Amino acid sequence: MSTVVEERNKINIKSLNKDIALFSQVHPITDDMKLTHKGVSRLVMLDRYAFKDTEKKTLKVGDFVVLTVKADPKFPARGLGFVRDIDWINKQADIQVDPEFVHVLDNEAEQETGVVKRSLDVIDKPLEIYYEQIARRNATGLASVETTEEKRRESFEKFNQELASLNFIPAGRVLYGAGSKTDVTFFNCYVMPYIQDSREGISDHRKQVMEIMSRGGGVGTNGSTLRPRNTLAKGVNGKSSGSVSWLDDIAKLTHLVEQGGSRR
Known part of the structure; x- marks a missing residue:
């Protein structure tokens, strides 16, 4: 057995x-x-x-x-x-x-x-131990945007048939979020805009990363726009700690934010 x-x-x-x-x-x-x-x-x-x-x-x-x-x-x-x-x-x-x-x-x-x-x-404690339960929840959530009860029933049946038969398998964030009545993202991964090379730019970027991670999205960041280590920061007459240190900071941030799931 x-x-x-x-x-x-x-x-x-x-x-x-x-x-x-x-x-x-x-x-x-x-x-x-x-x-x-x-x-x-x-x-x-x-x-x-x-x-x-x-x-x-x-x-x-x-x-x-x-x-x-x-x-x-x-x-x-x-x-x-x-x-x-x-x-x-x-x-x-x-x-x-x-x-x-x-x-x-x-x-x-x-x-x-x-x-x-x-x-x-x-x-x-999982309450859904069969994939068909997830399919029905997803179908309910995806059909909920229809404007009439008749359309919702029709869309539910179509979605449920395709999902339960494994003809179509949504991304993991959809499987997790659709129909769950939680405020999570339906997108698995986000490629972030370039970070502006300033304190404000880095702070705004961190804020966006935290928001996405808290809702279960995975984040990809390109740090090539940040100045190298020891580069002059004229505004404060000091030196930059470098792009690698800031990317390390963002990587650590993604491990701290756990509300939305297990993506990093």
């Missing part, structure tokens, strides 16, 4: 649909839903694109979750598992990690049992 089939058998669909009813954006699981994806594709779907109970107001023992299985500062590893116990006072939970991700664990005792204790901050 595959890992995905085992997961589906362990998930209490009736209970999850009860939780889903609290979120107007999320479509309930129905018997005709089949698409779960496998391996990395499944993890990416659940971790990046599925709608989640971010406030954890429905989180309980037995729930299927996405979590950080390896807390490496630079390259944290995410995985899947089931909640075994929750300590609400200390805001942490014991998770039975899916066998597919046990090899990533650092601790020998954790590897032996497959059970890890993690902060609730690094645990997410």
